[in-house]
Structure formats: C-alpha cells, structure tokens
Amino acid sequence: MRRLTLPRQTPRLVLRDFTRDDFDGILAYSSDPRVTRHLFFGPRDAERTAEYLDGLLASQRETPRSRFELAVVARDTGRVIGACDLSRIERGVFDLGYMLGTAHWGRGYATEIARSLAEAAFLELRAARVISTVDVANRASIRVLEKLGMRWEAVYRKHRRAKNRWWDCHLYVLPREVWETEQARRAADPDPRSAPEG
Ligand SMILES: CC(C)(COP(=O)(O)OP(=O)(O)OC[C@H]1O[C@@H](n2cnc3c(N)ncnc32)[C@H](O)[C@@H]1OP(=O)(O)O)[C@@H](O)C(=O)NCCC(=O)NCCS
Numbered sequence: 001m002r003r004l005t006l007p008r009q010t011p012r013l014v015l016r017d018f019t020r021d022d023f024d025g026i027l028a029y030s031s032d033p034r035v036t037r038h039l040f041f042g043p044r045d046a047e048r049t050a051e052y053l054d055g056l057l058a059s060q061r062e063t064p065r066s067r068f069e070l071a072v073v074a075r076d077t078g079r080v081i082g083a084c085d086l087s088r089i090e091r092g093v094f095d096l097g098y099m100l101g102t103a104h105w106g107r108g109y110a111t112e113i114a115r116s117l118a119e120a121a122f123l124e125l126r127a128a129r130v131i132s133t134v135d136v137a138n139r140a141s142i143r144v145l146e147k148l149g150m151r152w153e154a155v156y157r158k159h160r161r162a163k164n165r166w167w168d169c170h171l172y173v174l175p176r177e178v179w180e181t182e183q184a185r186r187a188a189d190p191d192p193r194s195a196p197e198g
C-alpha cells in the first residue's frame with residue numbers, strides 16, 4: 001500500500017501522528033461525554049486513554065500501515081484539539097472519522113479535516129472509495145459528510161451493540177469519480193459560494 005505523507009497541513013490545522021506527549025490532550029477531549037455521545041466508545045478515563053494510546057502508537061509501526069489515527073493540532077496555538085482517522089477496511093476502501101473538543105466545534109474544522117483526509121485517501125493511498133458510518137442521531141457529523149460531497153448509501157439497523165444499546169447508523173460513501181468531478185469543478189470555479197454542498 002502507498003504511504004501517507006505526514007504531517008498534513010490544512011489552512012488552520014496540522015494533522016500529524018500522535019506521540020506519548022499527547023496524553024493530556026487526548027484525555028481532555030475523549031473523557032468528555034459530549035464528545036463521545038455518538039461514538040461507540042467512551043468517555044475514556046486516564047487508564048483507558050493510556051491503553052488506547054499504546055494501541056495507537058503500535059499501529060504507527062505496522063507495515064503496511066492500515067490505520068492513520070492522527071492528532072488534530074490548531075496552528076494558532078500548537079495545541080491538540082482532537083483526532084481524526086483514515087483506516088483501510090478493505091482493498092481501496094478507507095473509513096473516515098473525526099472528533100474535536102467541544103470548545104472547537106462550529107468553526108468548520110471537521111469539514112477542513114474531512115476534505116484533507118479525503119484528498120490524502122484519493123491522491124496518496126489510491127482509494128477507490130472513502131466511507132463513513134455515523135450514528136443516525138449525529139446531525140453535526142452527517143452535515144460534515146454532506147458538505148464533503150459524500151452520498152448517503154444505506155442505513156444499518158442495529159449496526160453495532162455498544163454502551164448497552166443497539167446503534168442505527170447511516171453509511172455515507174464518496175466514490176473516487178464523484179470526488180474527482182468535484183475537484184475539477186472547483187478548479188474551474190474556485191468561488192466556494194457556488195459549491196453545491198449538501
Ligand atoms: C462532529 C464534529 C466533529 C463536527 O465538528 P465541527 O468542526 O463543529 O464541524 P463543522 O463546523 O465543520 O460542520 C458542522 C456542521 O454541522 C452543523 N450542525 C452542528 N450541529 C448540528 C445539529 N445539531 N443539527 C444539524 N446540523 C448541525 C453546523 O451548522 C455545520 O454545518 P454548516 O457549515 O452548514 O453550518 C464535532 O461535533 C464532534 O467532535 N463531535 C463529537 C465526535 C463525533 O461525533 N464525531 C463524528 C463521528 S462519525
């Protein structure tokens with residue numbers, strides 16, 4: 001599999017590999033129940049965060065590497081504000097995800113992250129499709145996927161059992177052809193006000 005070039009820069013963020021020094025930053029957002037409300041895990045206490053970080057650092061050493069779980073760093077402060085990930089789930093198919101501390105919601109950061117990871121998946125990892133599954137009640141995340149140009153493909157009833165309940169999830173898909181067409185359209189008309197979002 002091809003490699004992902006890290007760190008990745010977006011206008012306001014840096015996406016880079018986590019290090020052990022990021023423990024406090026990870027604990028800050030992932031111990032917050034508002035952040036993990038629509039996620040299968042968490043909130044995570046310090047012990048769970050340490051286990052998670054161990055697994056994450058081990059995944060960085062895999063060859064070929066199939067999981068890119070990255071720190072989201074605000075360029076203006078240099079602080080970790082969340083995480084995002086691109087995971088290979090089968091040949092040519094990558095799953096996209098993101099989470100941010102609540103203080104950083106509502107500024108378009110998740111959309112910026114999702115755009116950067118989709119570009120990385122298609123240009124560097126040669127993905128055929130980027131997918132995401134999202135809790136049916138997670139309106140903010142669904143909106144991010146729509147802004148990215150992802151298409152609703154299915155609803156999975158009782159997709160997963162976690163945190164003592166069954167989860168219904170939407171499957172969203174961004175095929176390579178759709179992404180390429182949108183890139184060409186943007187190149188021809190870079191005015192974002194005319195973008196056909198959601
Ligand atoms: C989902 C999440 C990453 C979004 O981050 P963000 O940086 O605030 O997202 P953006 O600002 O790029 O876009 C959010 C969009 O959702 C909209 N939105 C937010 N809350 C909403 C709600 N309750 N209902 C409908 N739309 C909502 C915003 O208005 C915005 O759309 P707009 O640009 O058209 O106005 C953030 O809320 C989060 O970390 N949630 C917890 C973790 C999580 O659920 N991750 C997703 C797992 S699939």
